[in-house]
Amino acid sequence: MRRLLVCSLSLMLVTLFAGCSKDSHEKVAQDMVVNMTQLRDLLKSVTDMNTSQAAVKKIPLLEENMLRFQERYNTLGKPPKELGDDLNAKYKPQLLTLGQEVSAELMRIHGLGTEISLPIEQAMKNTVGKQ
Numbered sequence: 001m002r003r004l005l006v007c008s009l010s011l012m013l014v015t016l017f018a019g020c021s022k023d024s025h026e027k028v029a030q031d032m033v034v035n036m037t038q039l040r041d042l043l044k045s046v047t048d049m050n051t052s053q054a055a056v057k058k059i060p061l062l063e064e065n066m067l068r069f070q071e072r073y074n075t076l077g078k079p080p081k082e083l084g085d086d087l088n089a090k091y092k093p094q095l096l097t098l099g100q101e102v103s104a105e106l107m108r109i110h111g112l113g114t115e116i117s118l119p120i121e122q123a124m125k126n127t128v129g130k131q
Contacts, residue, residue: 036098043105
């Protein structure tokens with residue numbers, strides 16, 4: 001699960017920073033950080049069956065956001081190498097940290113028991129698997 005999430009994040013980083021115009025790339029990167037922060041915070045809120053079920057309902061919205069980021073990237077095209085490097089330097093550390101925090105939350109949730117963790121894990125698997 002963790003490897004799949006890390007691989008997915010790496011792919012999104014490469015894809016995200018491979019192309020777009022300066023302002024638009026900056027906005028897409030900022031939006032991605034916000035989305036990943038929301039995912040981390042959502043997972044942090046899971047403490048029992050009720051919060052697990054509530055989180056499962058919100059994960060598809062975060063998935064839709066990621067798909068929109070990909071569409072925005074595809075529309076914008078490739079930026080100059082220097083711009084891509086600048087964006088990578090600015091946002092990659094944040095996104096990698098968020099990815100690690102998401103993985104840590106998934107591990108914490110796993111420790112709460114199968115009844116609570118399985119729906120979250122399945123929702124995350126469906127999300128990552130579609131991207």
